[in-house]
Amino acid sequence: MLDRPGHYDYMPWRRRPKIVWPNGARIAVWLAPNIEHYELNPPPNPRRSPWPRPLPDVAGYSWRDYGNRSGFWRMADTMEKYGVRGSVSLNVAVCDHYPEVIERCCALDWELFSHGTYNTRYFYDMDEEMQRELIRDSRETILRVAGQRLDGWLTPAISNDETTQHVLAEEGILYTLDMTHDDQPTPVNTRAGQLVSIPYSLEVNDVPLFVNRNTPADRYAAICKAQFDQLYEEGAESGTVMCMPLHPYLIGQPHRIAALDAVLAHITSHDKVWLATGRQIAQHYIDYTLAQHRSWIAEGTP
Amino acid sequence: MTLPASYTDYPLRKRAMDHDRYPYRILPRTSPVTWPGGARVALWVAVHAGWFPMDMPTKPFIAPGGMERPYPSYWDFTQRDYGNRIGIYRMMKAMEARGVKGTALLSAALAREYPVLMDDIAAAGWEPACAGLDMGHLHHGGVAEADERAWIDEARSLLHGHFGDTVTGWHSPAHSESARTPDLVAGAGFTWTSGWANDDMPYAFATAAGTLTAMPLSQDLSDQRMLLQQHMATEDFTAAILAAHATLDAEARATGGGRVLTLSVTPWLMGQPHRIRAFGAMLDAILAHGGVWSATGSAIADAWRTQQA
Numbered sequence: 001m002l003d004r005p006g007h008y009d010y011m012p013w014r015r016r017p018k019i020v021w022p023n024g025a026r027i028a029v030w031l032a033p034n035i036e037h038y039e040l041n042p043p044p045n046p047r048r049s050p051w052p053r054p055l056p057d058v059a060g061y062s063w064r065d066y067g068n069r070s071g072f073w074r075m076a077d078t079m080e081k082y083g084v085r086g087s088v089s090l091n092v093a094v095c096d097h098y099p100e101v102i103e104r105c106c107a108l109d110w111e112l113f114s115h116g117t118y119n120t121r122y123f124y125d126m127d128e129e130m131q132r133e134l135i136r137d138s139r140e141t142i143l144r145v146a147g148q149r150l151d152g153w154l155t156p157a158i159s160n161d162e163t164t165q166h167v168l169a170e171e172g173i174l175y176t177l178d179m180t181h182d183d184q185p186t187p188v189n190t191r192a193g194q195l196v197s198i199p200y201s202l203e204v205n206d207v208p209l210f211v212n213r214n215t216p217a218d219r220y221a222a223i224c225k226a227q228f229d230q231l232y233e234e235g236a237e238s239g240t241v242m243c244m245p246l247h248p249y250l251i252g253q254p255h256r257i258a259a260l261d262a263v264l265a266h267i268t269s270h271d272k273v274w275l276a277t278g279r280q281i282a283q284h285y286i287d288y289t290l291a292q293h294r295s296w297i298a299e300g301t302p
Numbered sequence: 303m304t305l306p307a308s309y310t311d312y313p314l315r316k317r318a319m320d321h322d323r324y325p326y327r328i329l330p331r332t333s334p335v336t337w338p339g340g341a342r343v344a345l346w347v348a349v350h351a352g353w354f355p356m357d358m359p360t361k362p363f364i365a366p367g368g369m370e371r372p373y374p375s376y377w378d379f380t381q382r383d384y385g386n387r388i389g390i391y392r393m394m395k396a397m398e399a400r401g402v403k404g405t406a407l408l409s410a411a412l413a414r415e416y417p418v419l420m421d422d423i424a425a426a427g428w429e430p431a432c433a434g435l436d437m438g439h440l441h442h443g444g445v446a447e448a449d450e451r452a453w454i455d456e457a458r459s460l461l462h463g464h465f466g467d468t469v470t471g472w473h474s475p476a477h478s479e480s481a482r483t484p485d486l487v488a489g490a491g492f493t494w495t496s497g498w499a500n501d502d503m504p505y506a507f508a509t510a511a512g513t514l515t516a517m518p519l520s521q522d523l524s525d526q527r528m529l530l531q532q533h534m535a536t537e538d539f540t541a542a543i544l545a546a547h548a549t550l551d552a553e554a555r556a557t558g559g560g561r562v563l564t565l566s567v568t569p570w571l572m573g574q575p576h577r578i579r580a581f582g583a584m585l586d587a588i589l590a591h592g593g594v595w596s597a598t599g600s601a602i603a604d605a606w607r608t609q610q611a
Contacts, residue, residue, distance in 0.1 A: 158377045160374070227576035234575075
């Protein structure tokens with residue numbers, strides 16, 4: 001067993017080589033709607049049971065199914081209203097089950113990246129060959145339905161195994177979201193290839209907040225605004241990243257959608273904001289700052 | 303089957319504690335102590351900087367903040383490691399801006415993993431204290447004495463290698479100890495501890511290797527308890543701190559004896575962007591109240607000790 005992921009180096013939050021975002025923006029804000037399908041009758045995994053109740057877990061299944069039928073459409077309209085594109089954390093089987101959802105994403109010019117095949121197929125105990133096949137399936141599916149290159153990755157339920165980041169790098173993935181160690185992109189060390197991490201979030205993620213922490217919708221909005229305000233301020237020193245992970249079955253509920261509206265109104269009322277996609281953030285970082293970060297690490301982060 | 307008759311024997315049922323570590327003491331009848339500058343409340347910011355190995359044991363219990371998801375939990379590991387990279391720097395900045403010093407309760411493994419962080423803690427004027435080897439080495443009744451002794455020696459030597467003899471405090475990770483932990487800690491040269499959360503003021507704690515000063519560090523009023531375990535809102539935690547301060551300040555005014563307000567805070571919780579402003583605002587409110595002496599754990603322990611008969 002590993003005592004750490006071992007994929008990144010220590011980078012203290014002071015005197016880092018400066019990240020400069022396009023047009024002098026202080027902060028790159030990106031929204032990551034998790035568009036998922038949780039199977040009614042998934043196979044078992046040795047390390048995690050997909051559903052807490054005996055199959056079929058009607059309560060759990062139907063809650064999430066709501067996201068693709070109702071929540072997604074409401075969420076997409078709210079994002080369109082503010083001109084904010086999504087970078088979809090996509091269970092690629094959604095392309096086969098609900099092509100209308102993907103058509104809407106493409107019409108809005110959203111990025112699609114992979115969140116595995118189904119959210120009920122974990123990577124725990126998956127050998128490298130199976131991981132590789134699955135990544136290739138994702139790449140082919142996203143290319144087929146959207147004409148896009150697969151650049152980003154978030155393992156379903158963050159169930160990555162020890163080797164996953166290595167396989168991602170070898171398969172030419174640009175950025176991973178499996179680690180939440182930072183508020184800026186960072187280099188990722190792998191046995192081959194090049195991979196970077198860009199910030200996802202478990203702090204302003206609607207699942208931990210609404211499901212685990214019992215957060216009321218107005219408090220959710222206040223937390224997201226506080227997150228933005230702080231990172232916007234710090235971005236004057238060196239560009240920061242704020243990710244808002246969304247789950248249509250939660251944020252797209254009628255009693256919560258106004259909170260998303262309020263947060264997007266707040267963010268878009270600021271001028272030094274880069275409303276970006278995951279791919280754009282990763283590519284900009286690779287083009288302009290990655291080498292400087294690697295040098296600074298090599299020098300002992302003076 | 304029934305219980306043996308000895309089950310209702312109470313050999314320690316008398317006017318005393320059921321152990322020999324300290325005598326019973328009544329807070330309102332404790333002889334008053336004064337703080338420098340006539341301050342009413344000593345503000346002790348105790349910052350938990352932990353190293354959580356991804357393969358840490360889950361027995362005999364999962365430490366607060368321990369790996370709760372299946373191995374390998376990048377989720378848990380990286381969220382906690384965020385505190386050591388970013389959160390603690392945000393807290394240092396917020397505290398420096400207000401002239402507030404902290405005590406870092408350090409997993410000693412951090413001296414090995416992140417020496418740069420140790421340098422920055424020293425440069426900030428914070429006190430380094432030892433919070434065990436790491437969060438995967440909890441002290442508890444099932445640990446063999448030789449192991450426990452070796453862990454304490456290794457932890458002490460890691461931190462002393464970096465900070466020298468400025469390391470005088472010991473905090474048992476997760477407030478968990480074996481029956482012999484205080485003896486081993488005192489034997490290793492530590493002079494104050496904060497594992498027993500049973501008082502608002504320091505007190506003398508007896509060990510086989512001399513007397514330790516037990517410092518007040520609440521479990522009840524801590525961000526790990528309120529934000530992580532109880533899922534309270536940030537504002538509820540900071541309001542609780544301010545309510546504690548109001549009570550302690552009023553007691554100090556009424557009795558003429560100083561009190562200690564301890565902030566038990568954690569960088570991967572309070573150092574998040576969405577919480578750091580509330581942390582700063584809370585410090586502002588405490589300081590604006592007046593009569594506050596911001597001090598490290600060892601400074602408070604020393605001031606208290608010199609006033610004991």
